[in-house]
Amino acid sequence: MTEPTLFAESGFLRLRIHLAYDGTNFSGWSTQPQRRTVQEEIESAFEKLVRTRVGTIVAGRTDAGVHARDQVIHVDIPEFETGPYQKKINWNLEDLPYRLNRILAEDIRVLSAAVAPRGFHARFSGLRRKYEYKIVDSNRTVLPLARYDVAPWYRPLDLALLQESSALLLGENDFAAFCKYRPGSTTIRTLEEFSWLRDGYGTLISKITADAFCYSMVRNLVGAVVCVADGRFDSKWVKELLDNRQRVSDSLVFPARGLTLLSVEYPPDGELLERIETTLQRRGEAYAAREEEAEEG
Amino acid sequence: MTEPTLFAESGFLRLRIHLAYDGTNFSGWSTQPQRRTVQEEIESAFEKLVRTRVGTIVAGRTDAGVHARDQVIHVDIPEFETGPYQKKINWNLEDLPYRLNRILAEDIRVLSAAVAPRGFHARFSGLRRKYEYKIVDSNRTVLPLARYDVAPWYRPLDLALLQESSALLLGENDFAAFCKYRPGSTTIRTLEEFSWLRDGYGTLISKITADAFCYSMVRNLVGAVVCVADGRFDSKWVKELLDNRQRVSDSLVFPARGLTLLSVEYPPDGELLERIETTLQRRGEAYAAREEEAEEG
Numbered sequence: 388m389t390e391p392t393l394f395a396e397s398g399f400l401r402l403r404i405h406l407a408y409d410g411t412n413f414s415g416w417s418t419q420p421q422r423r424t425v426q427e428e429i430e431s432a433f434e435k436l437v438r439t440r441v442g443t444i445v446a447g448r449t450d451a452g453v454h455a456r457d458q459v460i461h462v463d464i465p466e467f468e469t470g471p472y473q474k475k476i477n478w479n480l481e482d483l484p485y486r487l488n489r490i491l492a493e494d495i496r497v498l499s500a501a502v503a504p505r506g507f508h509a510r511f512s513g514l515r516r517k518y519e520y521k522i523v524d525s526n527r528t529v530l531p532l533a534r535y536d537v538a539p540w541y542r543p544l545d546l547a548l549l550q551e552s553s554a555l556l557l558g559e560n561d562f563a564a565f566c567k568y569r570p571g572s573t574t575i576r577t578l579e580e581f582s583w584l585r586d587g588y589g590t591l592i593s594k595i596t597a598d599a600f601c602y603s604m605v606r607n608l609v610g611a612v613v614c615v616a617d618g619r620f621d622s623k624w625v626k627e628l629l630d631n632r633q634r635v636s637d638s639l640v641f642p643a644r645g646l647t648l649l650s651v652e653y654p655p656d657g658e659l660l661e662r663i664e665t666t667l668q669r670r671g672e673a674y675a676a677r678e679e680e681a682e683e684g
Numbered sequence: 685m686t687e688p689t690l691f692a693e694s695g696f697l698r699l700r701i702h703l704a705y706d707g708t709n710f711s712g713w714s715t716q717p718q719r720r721t722v723q724e725e726i727e728s729a730f731e732k733l734v735r736t737r738v739g740t741i742v743a744g745r746t747d748a749g750v751h752a753r754d755q756v757i758h759v760d761i762p763e764f765e766t767g768p769y770q771k772k773i774n775w776n777l778e779d780l781p782y783r784l785n786r787i788l789a790e791d792i793r794v795l796s797a798a799v800a801p802r803g804f805h806a807r808f809s810g811l812r813r814k815y816e817y818k819i820v821d822s823n824r825t826v827l828p829l830a831r832y833d834v835a836p837w838y839r840p841l842d843l844a845l846l847q848e849s850s851a852l853l854l855g856e857n858d859f860a861a862f863c864k865y866r867p868g869s870t871t872i873r874t875l876e877e878f879s880w881l882r883d884g885y886g887t888l889i890s891k892i893t894a895d896a897f898c899y900s901m902v903r904n905l906v907g908a909v910v911c912v913a914d915g916r917f918d919s920k921w922v923k924e925l926l927d928n929r930q931r932v933s934d935s936l937v938f939p940a941r942g943l944t945l946l947s948v949e950y951p952p953d954g955e956l957l958e959r960i961e962t963t964l965q966r967r968g969e970a971y972a973a974r975e976e977e978a979e980e981g
Binding site for chain 2: 407408409454456484485488493494495496497498526528529530531532534535536647
C-alpha cells in the first residue's frame with residue numbers, strides 16, 4: 388500500500404482523476420471494513436490494473452448515499468524502473484478510464500484521467516465544492532426512474548422563503564450550528580452560493596457552493612431552510628441559529644439521497660501550491676498533518 | 685378473483701388508472717409464478733385496499749426490464765351492496781393513488797385514478813402507443829444516475845442514417861420480420877412515428893408510435909436501424925427485411941433497459957365503443973375472445 392503524501396514522491400506519477408457515482412448502494416466514499424465504499428472499489432480496480440495497491444485522496448468525502456457527478460481524486464502511481472508507468476504496462480493513459488470502467492460496476496464511472504500538474508492535491512488545492520440538493524414537495528409523486536437523487540417532502544415549500552432564508556447564510560461564517568462537532572476542526576467556511584429554483588417538473592433544486600463543507604453541513608443547511616419554507620419558523624430563526632453557533636438538532640438533517648456533489652474547482656496550475664498553503668493555514672494545521680475531518684454535505 | 689370482461693359488469697365500477705414504473709427489477713408486466721411483476725404488485729396492492737382480488741387489463745404489456753412513464757390500466761371494482769365502492773370504504777377515489785402508493789414499492793407509482801367513461805377498455809379502446817428508446821453510442825460513459833433507461837452501444841451511430849432508415853418503415857405494413865411469431869395473431873401494424881434525435885448530452889433518443897406493437901417489435905426495429913447507422917448495412921436492407929416478412933435474427937433485439945412506454949392515447953369518450961370494435965375486427969377476432977398475444981416493444 389502506497390500511503391498518500393502531500394506531493395508525489397520521487398519515482399511516482401500523480402494522476403488527477405474525475406469520477407461520477409450513484410451513491411445509493413455505497414456506504415459513502417471512505418473505506419470501512421465490511422462495507423461497499425467508492426474508495427475501496429476504486430483502489431481495488433487500480434490494484435487489478437497496475438498490480439500495486441495505491442491510496443487515493445478525494446476532493447469531497449461524500450457520506451453514505453450521497454452521489455457525485457464530477458468528483459475529483461488523485462493517486463500516486465509508481466513509475467517503475469523501466470520508465471514511466473504508462474509505458475511499462477503497455478497501454479496509454481488515455482485508455483485508463485475505459486480500462487477502469489471495465490472493472491468497475493455501473494454505479495461508478497471514471498470520466499477522465501491525466502497527469503496532475505505540479506502542486507495538485509485533490510483535497511487541499513481545491514478552491515470550492517459545488518453541491519446540488521433536489522426535493523419533491525407537497526407529497527407529489529416521485530417518478531420511479533427519477534427517484535434515486537431526490538428527497539420527498541410531505542409539506543408544500545415556499546420558493547421565495549427558501550431563497551430568502553438561504554441568502555441569510557451566505558458569506559464567511561462560523562457554521563458550527565450546522566456541523567457535527569469534531570475536536571480540533573474549524574467550522575468557519577465561506578458559503579458562496581445557496582440558491583433555489585423550481586424546474587419544469589416542479590422539483591426544487593438547490594445549488595450550494597462553499598470553499599469546503601463540514602460533515603453533514605449541506606444537509607443541515609437544507610433542513611434548516613425547509614423549516615422556514617414550510618411555515619414552522621420565520622427567516623430570522625435561521626440567522627439566529629447561525630449566530631448562536633449551537634448545533635442544530637439531528638432531526639433537521641435532510642436525507643443523503645437528495646444530495647449530489649456536482650463539481651470541484653481548482654485554481655490555475657501556477658497557483659496550486661499557494662492554495663495548498665492557504666487551505667492548511669486556514670484549517671490551523673501543520674503542513675505535514677493529515678486531517679481526519681470528513682468533508683461532506 | 686374478478687375476471688376481466690370487455691365491459692364492467694353490473695355492480696362493478698370500472699376505474700381508469702395511470703401508472704409509472706422503473707422496469708429494472710420487474711419480470712415485465714404480466715403475472716408469472718415466482719417472479720416479481722408489475723401486474724402482481726398492483727393487484728396485491730388493490731387486494732389490500734379493497735379486500736377483493738381484482739384483475740387488471742393493461743394498455744401495453746411491457747416485457748421484463750421495460751419501463752413505463754404513463755401506462756394505462758383498468759380494473760373493475762365491486763360497488764358493494766351499500767352503495768358505490770368509494771363510500772363503503774370511507775375514503776374518496778381521489779385518495780386512491782396516495783393509498784396505493786403507500787403500499788407499493790418506490791419503483792411503481794400510481795399517477796391518477798378516475799371512474800372510466802362508458803366503453804373504456806385500457807387495451808382495446810387505445811388508439812396508439814408511444815415508446816421511447818435511448819442509446820449512448822461510441823462507448824461513451826453512461827452517467828451512473830442515468831444508467832437505468834439507456835442502452836450502451838460500442839460503435840458510433842450516424843444520426844442521419846438512423847433517421848433515413850427509420851422513415852422507410854413508416855405506414856401500415858406487415859411487421860412480421862420484426863415480431864416474434866405467434867399463431868393466429870396479425871402482424872399488420874401502422875407505424876406512425878419512428879424519429880431520432882441527439883440530445884444535449886449526446887444521447888440518441890428515438891420516439892416510436894404505432895396503433896399497437898407486437899412482442900419485441902420496438903426493440904427489433906431499433907436493432908435493425910442500428911445495423912444501418914453503424915455501417916453494417918445500407919438503408920435498403922431495412923426495407924428489404926420488411927418486404928421479405930422473414931423474422932429478423934434475435935441477435936438484433938436491443939436490450940429492454942433502453943425502452944420506455946411513454947403514453948397511450950384514447951379517442952374522445954363518445955368514440956370508445958367504436959374503437960373497441962375496430963380493434964377487435966382488425967385483429968380478426970370475435971368480441972368475446974381474449975387475445976393472449978403480448979403487446980410490447
